[in-house]
Amino acid sequence: MGSKKIDIVIIGAGISGIAAAYNIKNKCPNKTYLLLEGRDSIGGTWDLFKYPGIRSDSDMCTMGYRFKPWVGKKVVADGPSILEYLKEIVSENKIDQNIRFNQMVDSASWSTEKKEWSLTINSKNEQTTDHITCDFVVFCGGYYNYSQGYRPKFLGENDFKGQIIHPQQWPSTLDYKNKNVVVIGSGATAVTIIPSMANETKHITMLQRSPTYYIIGPEEDPLGNFLRKYTNDKLAYIVVRWKNILFSQWFFFNRARAQPKKVKEWLIDQVKNKLGPNYNIEKHFTPTYNPWDQRICLVPGGDFFDAINEKKATVITDHIERFTEHGITLKSGKLLEADMIITATGLNMEVAGDINIDIDGKNLDISSKMFYKSMMIADVPNMVVTFGYTNASWTLKADLTAEYTCRLINHIDKKGYDYCVAITDETIEEDGVWLDFTSGYVERAKHKFPKQGAKAPWTNTQQYLSDLFAVRYGRIKDKDLKFF
Structure with missing residues (x-):
């Protein structure tokens, strides 16, 4: 097919892509x-x-968009409700008229001579290749591989007579009723699946190598319910949104960095209060790392701990020796019987969709570049990469990135430029990986990440308030962002 010219191409139609489309439609009409x-x-x-049980891992007043109040009663929403919320936005704003489905971007090539991007796209259904040229590219494909989750191989897997399921490929007809189920992993997916399945399984066990931090949050927000009753949905949303931003960022995250021991005690005390004095909290729920060195898992209403108290679920902290015909043999020598094993072992991270990118014919190695304002790869013209917060709702940063993209594009037009590029000759600090997080899925992919500089705008602050002022009110043009 022939090449088609578009002003802006957005890659990905999830939370980030919808935020980008909404902002472009309204701010770059x-x-x-x-x-x-x-x-x-x-x-x-x-x-x-x-x-x-799939649900949000942040409250919906911060996970929802700034421009579209979340009006559901539950502040931690189930997956189908979130999907319906996104579909409403797409329909209400006629974004669906600008979406092409089943389109896999294979490569993106920038030409300084032509001042444009050329994208090679493979159509999954038609098995054809298309080419699109555009002035600006916005990567919104998320941070992990959609086709395959992280799935370590275990000795003796073929000996196991039951089913082995990864949550990313969950069968729609899976029957786990009255079965002994083992969930490998202790992250957000595991603590969501376990209470959701516990009422139907014979017994369900969480098998972890080491403990994780959990925070028990309410299923509903009393302040939000009060304000909705006596004012309106929009005001209630704004107030609760800012309350939650200030708590999660100023109190929770910043205090965890300044006083990790106190925050650790507070989190573990929550678990002690749920499980009682006789439970081995030290072994099963006391991590060796500090809070926010890895993401903290939200447990709404404490449902995961309720399943443990009701003897429907068990936590075992041990290492896997091998799979057997009837379960898992642990390094301790214990045999963990199972009819079904769920490998909640994480994701395979990607940066910019792991798409092949070249600049004037030279292949781009993102890992050798710095990340300007955590939005633009150094030396790459007219390209924004959306990557949400790890210590707060993803949507907060996605929304800011979309807003900044529009300011940038409008500035280019107003001043008569063709493109912009973030440039630095600053020495990259030692071990300056942009995402300083110790979670397994991050550690496995650190070789893909861009670098972090020693000072702004090349640092990853993970701070919504400072990012908000910089994006909304800061100067577009600075010494590191060049326009041509």
């Missing part, structure tokens, strides 16, 4: 845009994952 989605539906994570 004279621009043409196209949203390319590799799957056959919008929603990203919320359309992909189908495991029992």
Whole structure:
């Protein structure tokens, strides 16, 4: 097919892509845009994952968009409700008219001579290759591989007579009723699946190598319910949104960095209060790392701990020796019987969708570059990469990135430029990986990440308030961002 010219191409139709499309449509109304989605539906994570109990891992007043109040009563929403919320936005704003589904971007090439991007796209359904040229590219494909989750191989897997399931490929007809189920892993997916399945399984066990931090949050927000009753949805949303931003960032995250021991005690005390004095908290729920060195898992209403108290679920902290015909043999020598094993072992991270990118014919190695404002790869013209917060709702940063993209594009037009590029000759600090997180899925992919500089705007602050002022009110042009 022949090449088609679009002003702006957005890659991905999940939370980030919808935020970008909404902002471009409303703040760059004279621009043409196209949203390319590799799957056959919008929603990203919320359309992909189908495991029992799937829900948000942040409150919906911060996970929802600034421009679209979340009006559901539950502040931690289930996956289908989140997907419906996203579909409403797409329909209300006619974004669906600008989406092409089943389009996999294979490569992106920038030409300084032509001052444009050329994208090579493979259509999954038609098995054809298309080419699109555009002025600006916005990567919104999330941070993990959608086709395959992280799945370590275990000795003796073929000996096991039951089913082995990864949550990313959950069968729609899976029957776990009255079965002994073992869930390998202790992250957000595991503590969501376990209470959701516990009422139907014979017994369900969480098998972890080491403990994780959990925070018990309410299923509903009393302040939000009060304000909705006596004022309106919009005001209630704004107030609760800012309350939660200030708590999660100023109190919780910043205090965890300044006083990790106190925050650790507070988190573990929550678990002690749920499980009682006779439970071995030290072994099963006391991590060796500090809070926010890895993401803290939200447990709404404490349902995971309720399943333990009701003897429907068990936590075992041990290492796997091998799979056997009837379960798992642990390094301690214990045999853990199972009819079904769920490998909640994490994700395979990607940066910019792991798409092949070249600048004037030279292949781009993102890991050798710095990340300007955590939005633009150094030395790459007219390209923004959306990557949400790890210590707060993903949507907060996605929304800011979309807003900044529009300011940038409008500045280019107003001043008569063709493109912009972030440039630095600053020495990269030693071990200056942009995402300083010790979670397994991050550690496995650190070789892919861009670098972090020693000072702004090349640092990853993970601070919404400072990012908000910089994005919304800061100067577009600075010494590190060049326009041509």
